[in-house]
Amino acid sequence: MIAGHFGFAAAVKAKETRIPLWTLMLATAWLDVVFVPLLALKVETIEPVPGSANGYGESIIHADYTHSVVGALVLAAAFGAVAGWRLGRRAGLVLGGVVFSHWVLDLIVHRMDLPILPGNAGDLPRLGFGLWRLPAVSVTVEVLLMVVGFGLYWRAAARIDPKRARLLGGVAAASGLITVVLDLLAV
Template identity: 35%
Template sequence: MFVGHYAACLALKKVEKKASLGMLFLAVQFIDILFFPLVLLGIERINIIENFTPSTHFELEYMPYTHSLLASFLLAGFIYVIYRIVPPRNRSIALVMGIAVLSHWFLDLIVHTPDLPLWNDDSTKLGFGLWNNAIATYALEAALLGGGLWLYLSATTATSSIGKYGMSVFVIILLLVNAVNIFGPPFGESKTSLAISALVMYFLLAGVAHWLDGKRS
């Protein structure tokens, strides 16, 4: 799952309006933000296989340190603790950020093939396999993102014309990007290019989200 993760950001912003939407965008992808550097270091493994499933061009071979259920809880707890330590030490924001991190695994569970381990690579691996149906995968992510947008807009008020229309336009752009992601060719021919393009995308989208969120109150 790609843009569907951002639905959790938009929904959680309604729960805690003081949370930074930009940081929430990074939190929901925190697992992948750690995953790609570990791939480049050879600690976790991904194989680029065009049309591995109708929705993806990669096989997630080994990723217990980021994508296991145990690792997801530990990483969510780590982010929670960081937000409790760093001022303003807001418990509600810390909880929302931790939930954002944890949401990644449970949303991945819906679409992944059985490649999500419970604790280590020898444990049971889960995945409901929606990636085997590209149209259903795209429709689910679009529905999640649309629902998240509705919750976000209902919880915030535009302070400018950019604030009034910007987030909706941003979501449309995300859906277009996801169409290319699901139905188009691989983003990169090598693991390095894939990792770099993914990381740049995550931080770029977070920056845009932060900027647009500043146009609403």
């Protein structure tokens, strides 16, 4: 879903022109950025689905801190607070929302592996709609998010600087093609 996350960030950039694109891209990936060191420390884990080929969405992710509802809200609030301090209140609120959008998009594709509380405290039911079980549908949703997001971004950029918009269009098209090919190879 990483391309879908970036597509969402590009869509937000189309409306929030004062927020640097790199901060939106970092915000949309923030839960995964924090997840990586916790994965390296074996605090959070990834395990293959039994009997799977380990392709697209073929893992159960135990991101019990970064990808719990409460953990995602805390990470979003912290990111938003720092961004608000540096970029202003509105940018902080928007960027905090973009951070939490990661969890919402993951909810759609993940199997039921997203806890409510950090560390899965209370052993509450885990959440996830499991769209990854349908790789073709999952890839299609991700590609649509990416195309719509980058399309909105391109249109906004074209209004400001048509020359730059042509360059952005080419970069987005090439990136999109690479992402689709990689996603299809993983299916």
